[in-house]
Amino acid sequence: MILQSKYFGRIEFAEEKIVTFERGIIAFEEMKRFFIIDNEDENNPLWWLQSVDDPEILFVVINPFTFKPDYDFELSPQDAEELQIEKPEDVVVLAIVVVPENIKQMTANLLAPVIINIRQRKGKQIVLQDKRYSTKHLIIEELAKTQKARQTQQKTSAQSAAQNR
Amino acid sequence: MLVLTRKKDESIMLGEDIEVVVLEITPTQVRLGVNAPRDCAVYRKEIFTAIQEENIKAARQTVQVELIKAEVKELFTGDDEEK
Numbered sequence: 390m391i392l393q394s395k396y397f398g399r400i401e402f403a404e405e406k407i408v409t410f411e412r413g414i415i416a417f418e419e420m421k422r423f424f425i426i427d428n429e430d431e432n433n434p435l436w437w438l439q440s441v442d443d444p445e446i447l448f449v450v451i452n453p454f455t456f457k458p459d460y461d462f463e464l465s466p467q468d469a470e471e472l473q474i475e476k477p478e479d480v481v482v483l484a485i486v487v488v489p490e491n492i493k494q495m496t497a498n499l500l501a502p503v504i505i506n507i508r509q510r511k512g513k514q515i516v517l518q519d520k521r522y523s524t525k526h527l528i529i530e531e532l533a534k535t536q537k538a539r540q541t542q543q544k545t546s547a548q549s550a551a552q553n554r
Numbered sequence: 555m556l557v558l559t560r561k562k563d564e565s566i567m568l569g570e571d572i573e574v575v576v577l578e579i580t581p582t583q584v585r586l587g588v589n590a591p592r593d594c595a596v597y598r599k600e601i602f603t604a605i606q607e608e609n610i611k612a613a614r615q616t617v618q619v620e621l622i623k624a625e626v627k628e629l630f631t632g633d634d635e636e637k
Contacts, residue, residue: 448612495625
């Protein structure tokens with residue numbers, strides 16, 4: 390299949406690579422087919438979700454665990470069934486990113502993550518019932534928090550290692 | 555819009571398998587209970603609207619692929635270089 394995309398130009402991919410969102414993406418219910426463009430740079434957590442139905446639509450998506458390692462939610466049995474998930478390793482979780490003019494202020498939607506069964510190539514945007522998460526998490530801020538927590542942890546473990554000696 | 559008057563503990567049925575029960579009434583709030591099949595999603599409307607708006611924003615934005623990629627790379631690797 391060949392797609393003349395707005396941002397990546399001509400993309401050629403096998404039809405089996407298409408991820409089907411039976412319910413579309415919220416507010417874009419008619420958009421049911423997407424193609425994942427992954428980052429050739431493995432250290433970069435950004436990916437892209439290219440709509441196959443509308444070449445102009447490209448969602449910027451990110452692996453949320455890279456900047457918020459404590460992000461957690463339970464996938465409902467209904468969603469797991471709908472996506473035909475059998476093993477956790479088949480699941481990819483992505484958060485949709487909005488990039489304002491000041492790129493540093495980019496936010497990720499952790500309230501409505503995109504869940505993809507990479508084996509069955511089925512996807513769904515789910516809505517969490519969890520007050521800890523919103524549609525706008527500042528990535529830079531979350532990352533700073535995570536790094537700070539990690540440093541404190543390292544310090545504490547270094548201290549306790551010293552004490553143990 | 556269909557308007558129905560209900561008292562505490564009374565309910566309405568939406569179709570045959572969705573029940574909305576009035577659990578508690580205060581001067582400023584009502585507590586509702588929803589009995590619905592598990593595949594029927596129930597959301598607070600403002601949350602659903604926020605997600606719709608966010609998705610529309612994400613879809614309409616002009617994506618500067620290389621710029622965003624570079625920024626994120628810097629964000630995620632910058633800290634390690636400082637150490």
